[in-house]
Amino acid sequence: MAAVFDLTLDCADAQLLATFWKSALGYVDEPPPPPFATREEWLAQFDLPEDDSADDGAWLCDPDGVGPRLSILKVPEPKTAKNRLHIDIRVPGHGGPEERWERIRVEAERLVRAGASVRETVDGHHLVMADPEGNEFCVAAAAAV
Template identity: 50%
Template structure:
């Protein structure tokens, strides 16, 4: 029996991180529940106070292929290197300088949206195609691969 996967991020600002990852992956923010024009209208109806409206957010692949990403507010900051990270496939089918140029362009785009560039790994044939290590706006490491 197969299962679907949701990836959950503990974070300080779920709304901001959800918007970053939606942009990075071409995902969409989850729609409000049926019968509501907006999340604010739904949260008003549910009696959620303003101070708790950024406790969670989620994004999904509009094509229904990739996993849903869920962002939940936690009180503690990130402490150490991730034990698990995402590889964002930003240059599939490319090799050599063409691949690295595509990765550099995506790194530049994401830095403009709040990411940090951490390290570039040059191609090292036959196995290493090259990649760039990045961090999202809250410091979660990911690779542009």
């Protein structure tokens, strides 16, 4: 059996990135683990510094339970280099290369409106983009089945 894994993004503004990644991936806020009713309740069990708050983190999940969970956590240091691991957003659909490229372009435009930026275009194949805090990700067509 394969291991279950989560992805974690370090950031300066967890709520800003949570809003972006919910839009980008179609994810939702993950409920707090039982028996806790709120994230604040859950966080209260940890010995966190006084200036930490529930807004310093966000926990997202795929509403269908298929994709990995995404934790977004505030850290004090800024991003200083290219990500060693990044997310690839795969745009679904069928068709020829031109149709797939058009779907990629349309999705990239939607993500730019949500706060992303385009870093590099590999014509006909994928776009390298960055979220509002500069974390790199790619937009490409889903593999044909």
